Amino acid sequence: MAVISYIQAITMALREEMERDEKVFVLGEDVGVRGGVFRATDGLYNQFGELRVMDTPLAESAIAGVGIGAAMYGMRPVAEMQFADFIMPAVNQIISEAAKIRYRSNNDWSCPITIRAPYGGGVHGALYHSQSIEAIFANQPGLKIVMPSTPYDVKGLLKAAIRDDDPVLFLEHKRAYRAIKGEVPDEDYTLPIGKADCKREGTDITVITYGLCVHFALQAAEKLAKDGISVHILDLRTVYPLDKEAIVEAAAKTGKVLLITEDNKEGSIIGEVAAIISEHCLFDLDAPIKRLAGPDVPSMPYAPTMEKEFMMNPDKVEKAMRELAEF
Amino acid sequence: MAVISYIQAITMALREEMERDEKVFVLGEDVGVRGGVFRATDGLYNQFGELRVMDTPLAESAIAGVGIGAAMYGMRPVAEMQFADFIMPAVNQIISEAAKIRYRSNNDWSCPITIRAPYGGGVHGALYHSQSIEAIFANQPGLKIVMPSTPYDVKGLLKAAIRDDDPVLFLEHKRAYRAIKGEVPDEDYTLPIGKADCKREGTDITVITYGLCVHFALQAAEKLAKDGISVHILDLRTVYPLDKEAIVEAAAKTGKVLLITEDNKEGSIIGEVAAIISEHCLFDLDAPIKRLAGPDVPSMPYAPTMEKEFMMNPDKVEKAMRELAEF
Amino acid sequence: MEHTSVGLSDEQAIDMYKTMLLARRIDERMWLLNRSGKIPFVVSCQGQEAAQVGASFALNRSVDYVLPYYRDVGVVLAFGMTARDLMLQGFAKAEDPNSGGRQMPGHFGQKKNRIVTGSSPVTTQVPHAVGIALAAKMEKKELVSFVTLGEGSSNQGDFHEGANFASVHKLPVIFMVENNQYAISVPLSKQVACEKISDRAIGYGMPGITVDGNDPLAVYDAVNKARERAIKGEGPTLIETVSYRLTPHSSDDDDLSYRKKEEVDEAKAKDGVYGFANYLRELNLLTETVEQQIEEELKVLIDEATDYAENAPYAEPASIYKHVYAE
């Protein structure tokens, strides 16, 4: 097992899947010669050539839509949105088309496309290179949304997404790209889409979160452990459709639940998580369900003072955990 | 006070606002000579002329985007999306632009546009003429989403939306258009955006809902009343941002809460409502928060058997209410 | 233009006529069924059969993919859909091969005949067609992807993005715009400002050609040449077929609220179905006997299809939960 970065796990998963199956190909802006603006497709152009690592015109609706067409034909396209913020022109193709193709054709057609997009803040990206966009899509049956937190999960879940027979939105935290490293087996493996994962066992409070915030929670949990507070951490991994069983089990375990997202609070993924808990294990709770999220302002500003105020971090998480533990 | 239909209230609000303020104008597909496919703009073309009741090319991103430009200039555009399902190509303009113009310019520019769209099912509209689309936009600070249930609310809220200095998504239930009638004052009045409204006082259970479902709830409540069960009904009216105070108050009042939406369940507006309640008045609850919603399938099918299975109706609401009352 | 000079045999010409007439007669029957309350919705091909069938006959109907839009009864019939299939769709029955009654009429899809599933939001099929052509190129298959849309729909962003993508990558796509002068109530002059829709081709670096949509032979010839070009790897072609929408937009429309009966009557005089019949009569290919025989044959076919479909069962209510994801 090698220790690699989050983005290396992406590249590795892409390479291995392209080697395994000729039908897998990559398309997007600057993914070819340049290897992607984050270099997620680095080396693939040289290995697989222009047709399988395709630089497209600057047009997201076409990137998604052409990918969808190819997927209907039987290919396994992996479309890259350069930044998650720029997925907006492709919303019609994703929601009206990809998500509904199997259903509307009564199972005659299907659309096995993977759409990758780097999301998230804390990278001086300002309003339009920092957004969390999962909530926009997290009400569309037919679609799956995966948001991994570790290189191990990245590799296993990206492979699973590519092999999945339905459309998967695969959202990668851009600050995790180089900041997060971890052990990844050299062998081929996949991880199940739709399953949450316990990242730390604990008994006093339960934290449910996903993406980069998993790491903030793990760091904060270390600190609380020194004070004898034991934190249970559930990583959602798939944010749509949610793993309801795992959520209910984790919440019931400690009876004190903290939900964390980097997204704006109102209307975010963790609202649905709270709803699931309050529907299924309300009487197991010893404290109100606490939510820690970004502020309800349009997006993360650029200047460091303001970005810091918006962005989630281990200190904010630690503070919220302690408040809940003391409830 | 005249009794008029839901759609007449729309036309009346538009006409009065256009008479009041020259800067108000309407643009969309077939809104001119044809008066709209639902006839919401009936008569306006004759009264105000081609430039103020403008038939646009078939291009929703332009309808929204041109409206946004005009709004930035200082006009008060009312853009019509022919069906809410067809707002998808305009998502980029609405989320990236309209919602963020004031914020990103540090209050230098603003975008007072109203975007109207008929949503909802039960009209044999099949997958693409039946959708509830509010959840897609209900995580975008800078935007307001209004979904009125009665002609009185329609008129007061549409006028408020047009006069609002920020972008408002105004979603009209197309089955309510002709089915719902009610008293509407002839005088000019507005209603506050952002405020929920109690549609029925009650003491045993609380129902929180919006749009056409308010009427289903009112009908079911009548039946329950005969059995001595008293139902409190809160109409959200504005589904983003939510009226948290009113929600908490209504939930605390009876301690038994039923949330209803016509939308798919997971990721819908009522998830956020449940989260607000479980955050703020968990210990006032005597039962788990119950949610009644459409099934998690992509959209409403066409054949009557299947449409009926998907669509909300008073019987489904009554059943859920009784279950909750008996908890 | 003579059928022999474009390379069609007498049998093929007659076959073409039969297909056009079948489309027309099915459509007429649909209106009858709608007006007698038996089916809730019709959207018509009338006035566009010549273009649809002329084009289809120029394709290789055992390998090419078609992405028809809602008026393309002529295309789907030519590609193997049957009168019964169409009636099952009209009646929204479980056996409908397009969607099992999930979608409205006019939303075609049948994988075994390479008729790609379509939706309601216009023009999304254009990038799909490009994706299919891309897949064919990657898989080194000798086939083309044929996509149609209305002239109003050519104003959507997806048309632009798809056409450009196809041309940059020299993909085997044929874009056919069926210009019927209206987008619902909005006349051509308010949809576009170019003289011809085919004027858009040069902006994508592809040939653009405008042909008489009432002349199936002219359309056949144009599509034939476009197909040759595509197969040789020379890239896509844009073809505009000019005709007229002879019916209201759909069974929900009242076209006399925005256009004059005289205008419609004038167009009817140029009807491609009757024009082609006359052409065949002049050549003595269509004698009175043959004609009667064809009409009789089609009537039996349509009667049988109608009976079958009318008596076929709807899908079970519980079937709506199926096929959201692969099972």
Next chain:
Amino acid sequence: MEHTSVGLSDEQAIDMYKTMLLARRIDERMWLLNRSGKIPFVVSCQGQEAAQVGASFALNRSVDYVLPYYRDVGVVLAFGMTARDLMLQGFAKAEDPNSGGRQMPGHFGQKKNRIVTGSSPVTTQVPHAVGIALAAKMEKKELVSFVTLGEGSSNQGDFHEGANFASVHKLPVIFMVENNQYAISVPLSKQVACEKISDRAIGYGMPGITVDGNDPLAVYDAVNKARERAIKGEGPTLIETVSYRLTPHSSDDDDLSYRKKEEVDEAKAKDGVYGFANYLRELNLLTETVEQQIEEELKVLIDEATDYAENAPYAEPASIYKHVYAE
């Protein structure tokens, strides 16, 4: 082309040169500040100043609206933004008139100078420009709306939808595509298949013209004529200015990973700023003394601006909660 023959006085020609040079010198300073770690990001105008300033001088800078894209330092300077304003933006300080430090550099907006606020997703400004022109027409104001974009961005749906809308309604818009041969790493040949971007104009029924973007006088002349046309109510014009992006895409890019130094050097030899200096020298309008004087003047201006901006305060963290909605 001579400046007098296009109607420019000697003073205007010199003024034009000064503005071009100021844009260049500010941009060069930004890179120095970036490379020394003082500002996190630069996106450059280098190679496009001639087109930007030539165009701006042909506009009426006290009434027209401009919707610049991120490279348009020349446009915003010509429209009244100061070196200090730009430095405040570079340093992301509270006083930045564009966004108060909320947006990245290159996201211009300043209402008092009718510079319309812009975002990162490319091409959304195109429909906005059309909306402003529509508003001007409705309000009977004699002004034009001038919008720019990159050639890669001309492949977005919003370009197509906006251009078509403007032409159908004969609105006073000037669309200027600054063709600098690249969209990040993707060369023109993989972005479009047309010979000239201006070939797209005929598809919208508007004049399209391609000019040398290194020649400010040619651009001036083209924009001047387009403005006359617009003011006369004859509708929009599409202008393509051909030049070259002399820097990497942004400070985050490494352009030598996808293009050769020789290619860049060749383009530098045609640099519009130096070309225009030579032209003015040949006419003896730019003597060595004048030239030194100008350089000195600009240096003082930029030094002062840099000092001021560097020492100015950031926005307060708490300011992020402001201006989500009107207050």
